[in-house]
Amino acid sequence: MSGLHKLEVKQLRILSELLALQNLSKVAHKVGLTQQAISEQLKKLRDILDDRLFVRQGNKMVPTPRAQALEAPIADVLIKLEDIVKPEHFEPATYQGVFSISATDYTTQALLPELLSIVRAQAPQLKLIVQDFATDNASELMSSAKLDLLISFPDFIPDDLPYELLFIEQHLCVASKNTSLGQKVLSISDIAKQPQLVVSPSRANLKGSHDQWFANVGLKRNIVMSVPNFSSVPDLLCSTDLIAFFPSKLLPNDKVSILKVEDLPPPFEVIVAWHPRSNQSKIHQWIVEKLRFVCNKSNVEY
Structure with missing residues (x-):
């Protein structure tokens, strides 16, 4: 097994602190371990790296050339590891x-x-x-x-x-500003008879999202045109006798008026x-x- 598989992050930190402080008791106090535990980790590091790493001189632990050469790379690795585990910082003003x-x-x-x-x-x-x-x-x-x-x-x-x-959306029944339907309150049966424009964004056919609402009371809509988007609906209604169901969040619109109806299709999420x-x-x-x-x-x- 290679030395990399034996190496632990805590050992890198201990080695980094030993290089900085060169004193076992000070390192033990800083990292919250006993001096014996630090000595045991140092022994493992010596085995993994095949080097004495430190030589005792009085109260100091003097690094070997091999240990000195590792100081900068270890510091770089620890910084990168900190970046990995620290919480993601998000600042909208500088986010790219x-x-x-x-x-x-x-x-x-x-x-x-x-x-x-x-x-x-x-x-x-x-x-x-x-x-x-x-x-x-x-x-x-x-x-x-x-x-x-x-x-x-x-x-x-x-x-x-x-x-x-x-949000919860509700489709409203709309027609041209010049509609002949005026102020009449329309029943679902009245609506079904009117020529209708539907929006089918994913399928090109003469089917609309509220077909089942009519079918539940035995009615079939008089659909005469289908378009793939809502943006074209006001322009198509304003010069024709067609009606349509239109999202409330896109209303009011200068080109269409909201019709009075007895009931509306179910709202949707x-x-x-x-x-x-x-x-x-x-x-x-x-x-x-x-x-x-x-x-x-x-x-x-x-």
């Missing part, structure tokens, strides 16, 4: 790095402008990469460290990822998820804290 977030266009619009403002003010050297909404390969991206955070909905998050609830290895990551904790702040600040009821 790249952070990747996967989000839908909806959460990008609702949360990231305010988050970016905070980042630019408090962590100006942090760079953000916002990726398209990842569903099918979220776990793979997280595992390969190509993705740091995923802002999504619980149903789209792999079971092995820890997450935190950011918006969460932020990360890989388990990042549970103690200071930068992850900081970003999540800022997202939490943004969400609490923008909790407005309509």
